[in-house]
Amino acid sequence: MSTNSSTLPDMASHVLLDDPQEWAAFGRLRRPAGSGTQDAVAGQAVHGALAEVSPDAVWESNVVLEGMHCAACALTIEDALRSVPGVEQVDVSAATHRARVVWRSSRVLPSQWMAAVQKAGYRALPAMDSHARAQRQRENRRALWRWLVAGFCMMQVMMYAWPAYVAQPGDLTGEMEQLLRWASWVLTLPVVFFACGPFFTSALRDIRLRRVSMDLPVALGMAITFVVSTAGTFDPAGIFGREVYFDSLTMFVFFLLTGRWLELRLRDRTAGALEAVMNRLPDSVERRGADGVFARVVTRRLAVGDTIRVLPGEAFPADGCITSGSTQSDEALLTGESTPVARPLGSQVTAGSYNLQAPVEVRVEGVGGQTRFAQILALMESASLQKPRLAQLADRIARPFLLAVLLAAGLAVAWWWPSDPGHALMVGVAVLIVTCPCALSLATPVAMLTAAGTLARHGVLVRNLQGLEALASVDTLVFDKTGTLTRDGMAVQAVRCAPGLTRDDALALAATLARQSMHPASRAIVAAASEASARWNAVDLREDAGLGLTAEIHDARGTVPPRMLRLGSARHAGVAAQNGGEALQVVLSEQGSDGQFAELARFDMIEDVRSEAADVVRALQQAGVAVQILSGDRLGAVQRVAAQAGISRAKGECSPQDKLAALQDLQAQGRQVAMVGDGLNDGPVLAGANVSFAFGRSVPLAQARADFVVLGGSLSLVPQTVLLARRTLRVVRQNLGWAVGYNALCVPLALVGWMPAWLAGLGMALSSLLVVLNAARLSRALHGVEVSALNLPEQAKATVRMTSASPSSLDPA
Amino acid sequence: MDILYLLIPLSVILVLMILAGLWWAIYQGQFESVEQEGERIFRND
Numbered sequence: 091m092s093t094n095s096s097t098l099p100d101m102a103s104h105v106l107l108d109d110p111q112e113w114a115a116f117g118r119l120r121r122p123a124g125s126g127t128q129d130a131v132a133g134q135a136v137h138g139a140l141a142e143v144s145p146d147a148v149w150e151s152n153v154v155l156e157g158m159h160c161a162a163c164a165l166t167i168e169d170a171l172r173s174v175p176g177v178e179q180v181d182v183s184a185a186t187h188r189a190r191v192v193w194r195s196s197r198v199l200p201s202q203w204m205a206a207v208q209k210a211g212y213r214a215l216p217a218m219d220s221h222a223r224a225q226r227q228r229e230n231r232r233a234l235w236r237w238l239v240a241g242f243c244m245m246q247v248m249m250y251a252w253p254a255y256v257a258q259p260g261d262l263t264g265e266m267e268q269l270l271r272w273a274s275w276v277l278t279l280p281v282v283f284f285a286c287g288p289f290f291t292s293a294l295r296d297i298r299l300r301r302v303s304m305d306l307p308v309a310l311g312m313a314i315t316f317v318v319s320t321a322g323t324f325d326p327a328g329i330f331g332r333e334v335y336f337d338s339l340t341m342f343v344f345f346l347l348t349g350r351w352l353e354l355r356l357r358d359r360t361a362g363a364l365e366a367v368m369n370r371l372p373d374s375v376e377r378r379g380a381d382g383v384f385a386r387v388v389t390r391r392l393a394v395g396d397t398i399r400v401l402p403g404e405a406f407p408a409d410g411c412i413t414s415g416s417t418q419s420d421e422a423l424l425t426g427e428s429t430p431v432a433r434p435l436g437s438q439v440t441a442g443s444y445n446l447q448a449p450v451e452v453r454v455e456g457v458g459g460q461t462r463f464a465q466i467l468a469l470m471e472s473a474s475l476q477k478p479r480l481a482q483l484a485d486r487i488a489r490p491f492l493l494a495v496l497l498a499a500g501l502a503v504a505w506w507w508p509s510d511p512g513h514a515l516m517v518g519v520a521v522l523i524v525t526c527p528c529a530l531s532l533a534t535p536v537a538m539l540t541a542a543g544t545l546a547r548h549g550v551l552v553r554n555l556q557g558l559e560a561l562a563s564v565d566t567l568v569f570d571k572t573g574t575l576t577r578d579g580m581a582v583q584a585v586r587c588a589p590g591l592t593r594d595d596a597l598a599l600a601a602t603l604a605r606q607s608m609h610p611a612s613r614a615i616v617a618a619a620s621e622a623s624a625r626w627n628a629v630d631l632r633e634d635a636g637l638g639l640t641a642e643i644h645d646a647r648g649t650v651p652p653r654m655l656r657l658g659s660a661r662h663a664g665v666a667a668q669n670g671g672e673a674l675q676v677v678l679s680e681q682g683s684d685g686q687f688a689e690l691a692r693f694d695m696i697e698d699v700r701s702e703a704a705d706v707v708r709a710l711q712q713a714g715v716a717v718q719i720l721s722g723d724r725l726g727a728v729q730r731v732a733a734q735a736g737i738s739r740a741k742g743e744c745s746p747q748d749k750l751a752a753l754q755d756l757q758a759q760g761r762q763v764a765m766v767g768d769g770l771n772d773g774p775v776l777a778g779a780n781v782s783f784a785f786g787r788s789v790p791l792a793q794a795r796a797d798f799v800v801l802g803g804s805l806s807l808v809p810q811t812v813l814l815a816r817r818t819l820r821v822v823r824q825n826l827g828w829a830v831g832y833n834a835l836c837v838p839l840a841l842v843g844w845m846p847a848w849l850a851g852l853g854m855a856l857s858s859l860l861v862v863l864n865a866a867r868l869s870r871a872l873h874g875v876e877v878s879a880l881n882l883p884e885q886a887k888a889t890v891r892m893t894s895a896s897p898s899s900l901d902p903a
Numbered sequence: 904m905d906i907l908y909l910l911i912p913l914s915v916i917l918v919l920m921i922l923a924g925l926w927w928a929i930y931q932g933q934f935e936s937v938e939q940e941g942e943r944i945f946r947n948d
Binding site: 231234235238239242243246249250266269270273276277280 | 907908911912914915918921922925926929930932934
């Protein structure tokens with residue numbers, strides 16, 4: 091472990107992190123040592139794990155990295171961390187400046203691998219704590235300040251340069267010209283030594299560690315321009331001639347910083363959906379103490395069993411049960427649906443959803459990693475750290491490309507040197523500055539992360555970024571379950587009554603019996619009956635499983651003598667079966683005094699197909715995707731659902747093996763297949779498909795094994811996701827094309843000396859900015875889907891602002 | 904014309920002063936939450 095004296099204060103704060111109690115704050119236990127399961131179980135009960143932290147366990151920690159400027163830095167940090175013994179796995183994301191480190195607590199401690207990051211010239215901060223956020227703010231302020239210094243000095247240097255450009259020979263006296271040059275030089279000093287600081291420090295670091303990164307050529311370019319211009323100012327007769335380039339220098343520094351600044355802002359806004367979500371849990375919450383008084387405590391101190399008070403506009407900090415009051419909550423994050431959900435006394439609330447209406451007291455039932463919110467975060471976070479295939483390719487190209495550029499710049503200087511050393515150096519500068527492998531390495535991850543952020547806002551979690559590429563080329567979509575197309579249960583399609591009985595009367599009578607039963611058909615009849623009828627009472631009710639109900643009905647008004655009624659299949663009701671087409675039939679009959687059954691009404695039941703199913707299937711077909719059903723249900727039921735949803739190819743009574751075989755059949759025909767299932771017990775089938783969706787409403791998220799998890803129940807998200815994936819791939823291709831084309835065009839131009847330094851700076855800043863801007867187009871709301879997740883009703887928003895602005899007295903204990 | 908010999912150094916000083924003002928504004932957090940600074944007037948405390 092390095093004990094470099096200059097890093098001592100940081101080391102001290104890192105050593106604090108060696109306390110196992112702190113590890114859960116920025117990571118989670120992957121698996122206790124010994125148990126060999128490779129699968130990380132997201133949202134594992136961190137608190138349970140804390141109770142028995144074994145000395146030899148595998149932890150997965152998330153850190154925020156500071157000082158990263160481009161994709162090449164990500165590789166360096168990965169190398170540095172991998173070289174630490176005991177660190178098992180490292181993923182560094184250049185787009186989010188985050189790293190995931192998997193390490194073994196018996197061999198290494200967090201302070202040790204953080205020291206390795208520091209030795210490589212960066213800083214690692216544990217993610218998800220306020221320290222990291224404060225750090226980010228400081229970094230943001232400094233970036234803004236650097237940008238403003240560069241901008242202001244640039245404007246003034248332009249003013250001083252202007253007379254030299256427009257003056258006729260003899261107009262400008264020697265002293266005046268010299269004064270203007272000195273003034274330019276003075277104002278260039280803060281630009282070079284302060285605003286360019288980050289370029290120089292990271293270039294120096296690269297030289298010390300003998301490697302190449304994006305900042306090295308840029309910093310070289312700046313240094314050369316400054317030296318040439320300074321020599322021109324103070325020694326006009328020297329070897330570099332009397333030309334000065336202060337205006338070019340300040341201008342391209344300003345352009346570069348503008349590009350970086352905008353890039354930073356855009357990245358925070360678009361790909362930063364993750365952070366927006368993470369900041370969603372409040373820092374502090376009002377907890378009832380032993381004396382019954384509410385006091386503010388930090389959220390991390392909450393434990394199961396505490397009672398907390400949540401005000402309207404605040405987010406619920408934990409899963410729990412409302413013990414006092416009733417309210418509405420916005421669960422858009424968890425389901426993607428914007429309609430507020432009523433949460434009366436005694437109902438469950440989930441962490442991360444907003445309380446919209448009234449203050450409530452909540453008994454905490456789940457905190458930290460146990461909450462569904464934490465599971466969603468874990469999924470999003472692991473996806474944001476993945477490197478898609480195309481990004482890996484770009485990263486591999488970046489390094490040799492940079493070396494080639496340095497070489498080319500050197501050759502260009504050597505070629506032009508004999509004629510004019512000053513000009514030769516400026517040609518070299520233009521080459522160094524104009525190259526932009528950043529655009530190349532940002533092209534893929536920025537687009538995919540933006541798309542993943544957009545999907546997350548609509549309630550679709552991307553578990554696997556590579557899935558976006560696969561989804562874009564999908565031409566067949568298979569529903570693995572009829573259950574994904576239907577709501578749970580059935581619906582009454584038609585009522586045919588015996589003469590003398592109205593539809594409402596028939597339903598009221600049937601509902602009197604059905605109310606006592608949990609059978610889907612009974613539930614459908616109860617739902618169809620307009621309101622609970624007070625007239626009839628069911629007495630002595632009997633249910634024959636799978637057949638139907640029998641009961642004696644009493645009239646509350648006493649005008650009709652008790653009646654014996656039966657509700658169920660035709661056989662149970664004692665009447666002749668009728669051919670009712672595809673629908674399932676339920677019959678209501680009355681037993682007369684002679685023991686014979688007389689039919690009162692016949693209900694045609696259908697599976698309650700989601701109202702949007704037909705539209706979804708049509709939208710998919712319009713997008714050129716063939717839709718099929720492979721289901722394990724009875725053939726008749728499958729065909730009924732398929733007919734209603736407009737799907738022509740449906741196969742029922744499939745075993746999982748049949749499904750897999752059918753899937754492989756399709757793939758053998760060269761089709762790219764997407765599978766839609768519930769993600770739980772159809773794992774092998776989902777895994778066999780090119781890309782898979784799971785509807786995660788009832789599924790523990792950590793176990794869902796699909797590329798995409800749809801949190802809400804809305805089917806229409808499926809075609810929207812397909813379309814977004816296609817748009818994403820289009821953007822990735824545009825970005826890569828632009829980055830390659832830009833470099834192929836500009837580097838030769840600079841080499842032959844046709845590219846002034848200021849234009850080179852503008853070109854480079856624009857090229858990476860264009861890539862990020864192009865990707866930002868993907869953050870537009872999905873067409874036809876309500877956007878909701880981060881949009882609160884105005885009133886709630888105002889409350890949020892007020893509460894966040896008020897000084898909160900934190901109880902540190 | 905001679906006044907320029909004074910005005911040019913003055914302009915340098917002026918730029919540095921404006922930059923100092925910007926430095927104050929940034930590190931006061933004036934640019935972090937533009938809305939919040941404006942709303943301060945509505946607050947009771």
